[in-house]
Amino acid sequence: xxDVAIVSFAQTVHSRRRQDVNEVELIQPVIQEAKERVGxxxxxxxxxxxxxxxxxxxxxxxxVMTLDAVGPWPPISESHVEMDGAWALYEAWVxxxxxxxxxxxxxxxxxxxxxxxxxxxxxxxxxxxxxPLWLDSVSVAxxxxxxxxxxxxxxQRQMAETAARSRAAAKANPFAQVKGDFDVEAILAExxxxxxxxxxxxxxxxxxxxxxxxxxxxxxxxxxxRPAWIRGIDHRVDSHNLGARDLTRAPSAALAAHEAGVSGxxxxxxxxxxxxxxxxxxxxxxxxxxxxxxxxxxxxxxANPMMAAGLIRLGEVARRIIDGSADRGVAxxxxxHCLQQNLVAVLEGDG
Amino acid sequence: xxxxxxLSAPLVLEFPFSxxxxxxxxxxxxxxxxxxxxxxxxxDGRVICPAVEYDPETGAPLTELVELSDTGTVTSWTWVSQxxxxxxFARPFAFALVQIDGADTAMAHAVDxxxxxxxxxxxxxxxxxxxxxxxxxxxxxxxxxxxxx
Numbered sequence: 416x417x418d419v420a421i422v423s424f425a426q427t428v429h430s431r432r433r434q435d436v437n438e439v440e441l442i443q444p445v446i447q448e449a450k451e452r453v454g455x456x457x458x459x460x461x462x463x464x465x466x467x468x469x470x471x472x473x474x475x476x477x478x479v480m481t482l483d484a485v486g487p488w489p490p491i492s493e494s495h496v497e498m499d500g501a502w503a504l505y506e507a508w509v510x511x512x513x514x515x516x517x518x519x520x521x522x523x524x525x526x527x528x529x530x531x532x533x534x535x536x537x538x539x540x541x542x543x544x545x546x547p548l549w550l551d552s553v554s555v556a557x558x559x560x561x562x563x564x565x566x567x568x569x570x571q572r573q574m575a576e577t578a579a580r581s582r583a584a585a586k587a588n589p590f591a592q593v594k595g596d597f598d599v600e601a602i603l604a605e606x607x608x609x610x611x612x613x614x615x616x617x618x619x620x621x622x623x624x625x626x627x628x629x630x631x632x633x634x635x636x637x638x639x640x641r642p643a644w645i646r647g648i649d650h651r652v653d654s655h656n657l658g659a660r661d662l663t664r665a666p667s668a669a670l671a672a673h674e675a676g677v678s679g680x681x682x683x684x685x686x687x688x689x690x691x692x693x694x695x696x697x698x699x700x701x702x703x704x705x706x707x708x709x710x711x712x713x714x715x716x717x718a719n720p721m722m723a724a725g726l727i728r729l730g731e732v733a734r735r736i737i738d739g740s741a742d743r744g745v746a747x748x749x750x751x752h753c754l755q756q757n758l759v760a761v762l763e764g765d766g
Numbered sequence: 767x768x769x770x771x772x773l774s775a776p777l778v779l780e781f782p783f784s785x786x787x788x789x790x791x792x793x794x795x796x797x798x799x800x801x802x803x804x805x806x807x808x809x810d811g812r813v814i815c816p817a818v819e820y821d822p823e824t825g826a827p828l829t830e831l832v833e834l835s836d837t838g839t840v841t842s843w844t845w846v847s848q849x850x851x852x853x854x855f856a857r858p859f860a861f862a863l864v865q866i867d868g869a870d871t872a873m874a875h876a877v878d879x880x881x882x883x884x885x886x887x888x889x890x891x892x893x894x895x896x897x898x899x900x901x902x903x904x905x906x907x908x909x910x911x912x913x914x915x
Contacts, residue, residue: 434772473779529777534850542783543791544816547904549852550874554861557844558874565842565887610845610882654822658863658872659814662842 419511420635420642421762422628422737424730425449429592429623429718432528438472442524442624443484449626450520453638457486460628461516463493464507466500466523466722470535485520492516499523500625500726501688501748501758507629508648517634524624525721532620532721539751541655553617555657555752557609560693562662564611568700571611574692575602578615578716581692585713592718593619618690623720625727643733643744643762647675650748650758657753668747668757669701675745675759682707683741686728688748690715697754698747707745711735725749729760736764787901790819793831798905801895803834805869815869816903836893837912838866845882854908860885864909876908884911 425448433441450456463485467478474480478495487493492515496502500523507519527535533551540546540555563569576599585594602615628638635642651667651674654660672678685707689695699709710716712731715724725748732744743763750756787795790806794817797804805815807830810823821828843862849855854876862885863872877891891909899905 434774435770470781473777531850534852538781542785543787543795544903545874547902548854548861548874548876549850550861551850551853554844554846558842558861558863561842561844561887607845612844656814656818656822656871658816658865658874659818659822 417512417631418635418644419508419629419631420644421729421733422630422635422639422642423449423452424625424627424734425452426590426625426723426727426730427623427720428590429621429720431592431620431622433526433622434528438467438477438481438524438526439484441526441622442481442522442626445624446484446520446522446626449628453628455518455628455638460518460520461492462507462510462519463491464495464503464510464519464521466496466498466503466726468497468525468722470538471525471527471530471721473529481524499722499724499748499750501729502650502750504627504629504726504729505648505650505758508645511629511631517631519629520626521629521726522624522626523723523726525723526622527620527721528622552752553609553612556617556691557612558657559662559753560611560616560691563693563696566663568663569693569696572599572603573696574616575599575613577692577695578602581710581713581716584711585717588712588717590718591713592621594713594717612691616692618715618719621718621720623718623723625720625723625730627726627730627733639737641737641739641764643736643764646761646763648758648760649674650756652756655751655755660753662753663697665697665701665754665757668698668754668759671757671759672702675761677745677759677761678703679761680743681705682745683743684708684711684732684735685745686710686712686714686731686747688715688725688728690719690724692716694754702745702747702759704745725758732762736762739764788819790817790828793817795901795903798903799899799901801836803836803866803893805832805834805866806830807832812870813868814871815866816873832868834866834868838864838869838891838909840877840885840887840889840891841865841872842887843877843885845885854904859908862909864891875903875906878908878910
């Protein structure tokens with residue numbers, strides 16, 4: 416295996432609505448910043464991979480248009496996933512492992528504001544048994560939250576505490592969208608948005624994106640003093656059939672964490688991609704984190720740009736390792752409803 | 767300096783597909799047209815409803831359809847106070863996971879009650895059949911409390 420590291424990370428200041436820019440204009444400055452931080456220009460990038468969704472962009476093959484933000488001329492080696500950028504990062508990691516590239520640019524972006532996001536996300540469900548019901552993403556999450564509460568694994572108070580803790584942590588994150596001091600009692604006094612979920616249990620709708628530069632071996636060591644080495648990375652999926660799953664569990668997250676080697680050492684910091692408060696509790700039960708600092712960025716509850724929020728978890732952990740404030744961290748990304756698909760990576764610094 | 771005016775225009779986007787449902791999903795949907803609910807026996811003997819083509823655990827192809835009833839139990843639910851376009855009702859309703867009697871898994875659907883206080887996990891429900899049925903999951907108009915009839 417080659418040693419592959421995250422050497423650079425940049426993201427937008429996430430916001431509810433960026434009507435003043437299109438997707439190219441949204442992500443281009445972030446891509447530029449990620450490359451400039453390590454002194455690379457586009458000719459130095461061996462492979463480019465992006466994550467985005469046509470269902471958000473409102474256009475088939477929308478990622479092709481967004482390649483204008485990269486400058487793909489002369490022709491480049493490029494790929495795309497209709498998934499969060501975390502899975503684009505996985506593809507780029509594989510590409511580097513094959514020896515076909517020494518560096519990679521990975522980005523993910525989404526503008527959710529033009530549509531009704533919970534309705535758009537209903538199209539992720541199977542088209543026969545779920546699709547015709549237009550079961551929206553918030554309702555689906557609420558079915559999972561109630562399963563957690565009914566099972567005795569979680570209370571609404573604990574969910575409110577997760578919301579308050581995340582938004583308080585986000586005060587230190589200049590890129591976060593929803594941040595501040597929220598009172599748990601006041602949250603619990605609010606009406607439910609989708610019983611048992613209150614607004615605070617749900618992620619914001621965000622427009623935004625992020626970019627990461629990967630590099631292998633001596634290239635990584637040359638670009639940055641302390642590369643965030645990817646020591647393990649794995650992704651797994653559970654059944655799309657929600658009614659056949661135990662919704663209080665995410666076995667694919669546990670399996671990905673095992674395969675990525677999470678339990679092989681102390682975890683200083685973890686970024687979990689848990690869009691809804693109850694999902695953090697599920698992930699904490701599946702991924703052995705033993706006292707790690709969890710979601711110091713505020714996580715997806717503070718900013719949830721679709722197709723980028725998972726990649727941002729990898730970027731946030733890498734940033735902490737690159738700046739020397741953590742030695743070993745765990746990053747998690749999810750996709751689909753109810754934590755159906757999960758990616759886990761272990762990042763480490765030298766010495 | 768004033769902010770420049772941002773021009774916008776509506777875009778109505780659809781991804782229209784016609785799908786062939788095949789021998790398993792097709793059998794389930796054809797059953798609904800006939801007011802019958804069928805499940806599929808899994809590799810471990812448990813019954814999965816709605817019927818699925820492959821075992822969720824092992825991936826083995828499944829073929830043993832099992833006829834079930836149109837009553838069941840709510841295993842989870844949420845309240846939709848502001849229904850979205852396309853959802854089963856334009857008035858407030860519940861989305862629920864309903865485990866059909868004789869099945870070991872649940873199906874998603876709407877439950878038609880007046881307000882959230884009438885919903886509970888474990889409540890008994892019965893399918894209310896649509897008058898016009900065409901082989902869709904919406905041939906079950908919704909579920910309603912079993913005692914309502």
